[in-house]
Amino acid sequence: MEKKMKIIIVGFGKVGSTLTEQLYSEGHDVVVVDLLEKKLETAVSDYDVMTVQGNGASYNVQLEAGVEEADLLIAVTASDELNLLCCLIARKAGQCHTIARVRNSMYNKEINFIKEQLGISMIINPELATAREIAKLLRFPSAIQIDTFARGRAELLKFKLRPEFGLDGLRVMDIMEKLNCDVLVCGIERKEEVTIPNGNFVLRDHDNVSIMATPQNASKFFSKIGVNTHRVKDTLIIGGGKITYYLAHQLLDMGIRVKVIENDKDRCLQLSNLLPKANILYGDGTDETLLLSEGLHNTQSVVSLTNFDEENLLISLFAMKHSNAKIIAKVNRITFNDIINELDIGSVVYPKYLTANYILKYVRATQNAQGSNVETLYKILDKRAEALEFCIRENSPVVGVPLMELNLKDNLLLCCINHKGKIIIPRGQDSIQVGDTVMVVTTNTGLRDIRDILK
Missing domain, CATH: 3.40.50.720 (NAD(P)-binding Rossmann-like Domain)
Structure with a gap:
């Protein structure tokens, strides 16, 4: 099973603090390095983590932060070059994975060369990631948010339920029958409440509804309720x-x-x-x-x-x-x-959340190098739930059993199975097989292994 990781975060700005909060809440050992004492005081008072004051690219500062025992160093200071240097030194001083934030578009064409030559595990460009996110939304303007799974074969789309759709007062199961579309309603946000709905859940106008579907079926669903699915001109x-x-x-x-x-x-x-x-x-x-x-x-x-x-x-x-x-x-x-x-x-x-999410996905995947690991992770439903994609690499208690016979945790929905490239929106008689990837939406945070979906 997963082990607690020792992670050094260099730079306690917007992304650094978002990452510290997430990784600390998941139980990892986090050490924060920053030049400014004031920032470190905030890190200690907010998250009770270890801190080291100094330049993160200094060999001695990294030793003090425990780089020799660390699993991962994440460099998110304001300087690209400093971030790359931090990672280079960490690779030499310890044997840890490294992640650098690099924002200068000049380096963009050289990212692969830099990664390979410096041995950096991952380079993230927040501006490019944000631009991709926005382009996705302009491709499908009716959605508030779109997250992709199964390498783009399945999408989780969030949209606002408007009175003109005529779905107010219908149960989730009625919608499926009425529209005859292969989509699954996975999450509802209503004012302050977040719900992972069952078939009897009644929808109301102005709910924010998240559905899981293939891009084709999502388009079919939206055109049936009278929503524009064409990208902007x-x-x-x-x-x-x-x-x-x-x-x-x-x-x-x-x-x-x-x-x-x-x-x-x-x-x-x-x-x-x-x-x-x-x-x-x-x-x-x-x-x-x-x-x-x-x-x-x-x-x-x-x-x-x-x-x-x-x-x-x-x-x-x-x-x-x-x-x-x-x-x-x-x-x-x-x-x-x-x-x-x-x-x-x-x-x-929110660029800082996008960047932190990319890095969190990497952390989860590194944490479980074997078994059934988390391939993809999104914070959804106003950050109060997670959508996870598990890769099933070996036999386990969930494999080969009809879904209706699995004793699943509350507030958890199995919303999609990718079986050899075929996307299945699962029903009770479907089952998970070795080699599948499985998408789960849940308000239970910190799932690491497919077995964690069971009570």
Whole structure:
């Protein structure tokens, strides 16, 4: 079974603190390294972890942090080069796995070379990861959030139940019969409550509903309830930072028209050279007149990516009022999740959570190198539940038994089986086989092995 890991986190910023919180709550031994004493005091008071003050790229500082016994070192300081150097020294000083955050797009084409030559286990670029997430949402604008499983063959989509869908008051099992679609309702968020529903659960308008399906069946389901499933034709991006560069690149490749408003003249020139097919405008994205004169009324999507969370949220609210666009806002610092959810502004992306989630997936996979390990992990339902993908590598008490005969934990749903590339939305008579990957949604956190789904 899994073992507790010893993990060193270098850099206690937004991502560092999010990771510390998650890994500490899962029972790992965490040591935080940072130059600033004030940050370390926060780490100790919030999470009761070990800390070392100093430069994480120093051999002696790493020794003090216990690199010789560590399983993993994660470098998430503000400097790419420092992160790479931390990992290089950790590889030489100990025998641990290493993860570096690298943000400079210049290194992007060299990532594989850097990984191999420096022996780094994983390199994460938060801006690129965020851009991919946003592009996914613009491909399917009715969804608030999309997580992919089985290498893209299955998707978990979250959407808001609107009165015009005509599903209010129906039970989950009635919907399946009424629409005759192979989708599974896996989670409901209603105000403060999060539920993993059974067939008798009654849906209400304004619920946030998460469904698991293949991309084709999800499209079929949405078109039957009268939801637009076509990707957007154009997008207006406010702010011209790194995420915008990666996002515009992807959208232009998908044939989507891109207009960017940026208030720094030099950056506009830079973006014009980098993105010749995009329409780059010099101006203030918070100027209502400018937004309206640039066709806000008719645009199909608005993405707010300025450096100020408050601006992104206000621009989104303004865009909601003056258009029918798909709206996406980036939030970096603000932690008033419940208030942001109440604003109902479409999709909100949090780069720090995305980055932490990628790293957590890696930690889980490393932890269980054998048996049935967690291939994929997403925090879903407002971070209060997990969607996990298990790879079944050996026989166990769950293999070959009809699902209806398994004594599953409460608040847990087996929502998808990938059997040799065929996606099965499971019913009671289906069973899990060796070689399958299995998707589970649950509010029980910390599942490590497929056997953990049993009571």
